[in-house]
Amino acid sequence: MDTVELSLVPAMASFEESKQRKADIVVASAEKVPDPWKGYVVKAAPVLGAVGAGVELAMPYVSKAYDKGLELWELLQPYHPEDMACVFFGLFMCFFGGEFPALITAIEAYRQVGFEPTWRALKILKADFDTVKDASLEDDKKDEDGDGVADVRQISASDLVERKALLFLRTSSPETTTEAIQSISAGALAVVASLKVSFARAITLGGAIGDVLRKPALRYAQPVLKKCVDEDYHKWIVPGITYVCKSVAISIAWTIQRVISAFHSAVRGGQLAGKGVVHYLHKYGFIDVNEDDTYADEAVGYGLAVAGLLMQISMGFKLPFPLNVLLLPLRMTEWAIVWTIMD
Numbered sequence: 001m002d003t004v005e006l007s008l009v010p011a012m013a014s015f016e017e018s019k020q021r022k023a024d025i026v027v028a029s030a031e032k033v034p035d036p037w038k039g040y041v042v043k044a045a046p047v048l049g050a051v052g053a054g055v056e057l058a059m060p061y062v063s064k065a066y067d068k069g070l071e072l073w074e075l076l077q078p079y080h081p082e083d084m085a086c087v088f089f090g091l092f093m094c095f096f097g098g099e100f101p102a103l104i105t106a107i108e109a110y111r112q113v114g115f116e117p118t119w120r121a122l123k124i125l126k127a128d129f130d131t132v133k134d135a136s137l138e139d140d141k142k143d144e145d146g147d148g149v150a151d152v153r154q155i156s157a158s159d160l161v162e163r164k165a166l167l168f169l170r171t172s173s174p175e176t177t178t179e180a181i182q183s184i185s186a187g188a189l190a191v192v193a194s195l196k197v198s199f200a201r202a203i204t205l206g207g208a209i210g211d212v213l214r215k216p217a218l219r220y221a222q223p224v225l226k227k228c229v230d231e232d233y234h235k236w237i238v239p240g241i242t243y244v245c246k247s248v249a250i251s252i253a254w255t256i257q258r259v260i261s262a263f264h265s266a267v268r269g270g271q272l273a274g275k276g277v278v279h280y281l282h283k284y285g286f287i288d289v290n291e292d293d294t295y296a297d298e299a300v301g302y303g304l305a306v307a308g309l310l311m312q313i314s315m316g317f318k319l320p321f322p323l324n325v326l327l328l329p330l331r332m333t334e335w336a337i338v339w340t341i342m343d
Helices: 002-032 035-077 083-097 101-113 114-140 159-169 174-227 231-283 296-314 328-342
Strands: none
Touching: 002 101, 002 114, 002 159, 035 174, 035 296, 083 101, 083 231, 083 296, 101 231, 101 328, 114 159, 174 231, 174 328, 231 296
């Protein structure tokens, strides 16, 4: 235990040094920020410094995990996992898609609208980032005064910000970076627009149900609440009843939309899995017919769709343990998408 604790000391010291250095850089950068925002940037400096140091500390492990993932992918190549990816994704949609209606809709929309240009743009940004990163690492090693200490460790935080900013401007390509960012933004906006259209029915239905619930709620609940609440708070009764009716109505509409989405994900997932299985078996010589010459893929797909929908309904469109923990990032993404399209 003592050996482990001692081994952690240099890492923690390096983390604290990196955190403080990055916090100083954020504070120095605040001088370039408009006055109304300057105070917020300074207050956020310790948090941003800790996040930056944490990312820097985690990057070697992330890179190692990525390399291990590539090694595992290479080991699986004899089994052609790329041809089975649609099967696994289809099965996931079929049995658990009701938990992620907005996310699945976003993926479908992005696949149709913005995947190809976004993928090309990400490759461009990755190449540009690597170029800037390599230049920055070389800059960190420079010791122009020959005193044995890197120059970047002997200058103030504000000078370091200016030095790295100028290095970025010299190294990066503004044309390719701008074009890549525009491609990603266009794809994202197209997906948001598609999502708003797709879920507009639920929002409209929720508003209609809310209007229907509001009138009887006001008729029966308002007199009761007036007797139970002090007169000073009577002005909040009507808005309160309205908000409650709207919340209940949207919940009902969203549940209906979730059932519709679960049905769609089950059918779509079953279709993907069925076609994927038949395509895989035909491609590698296990069967003589492909998915266009047989109804086997449709039979498998509809069977999986029924099983998946029944399973989703039996679970209340919720993920079982431990998937609800393992897929927490996807659930958070779903939540973020829902709030984005509800704005």
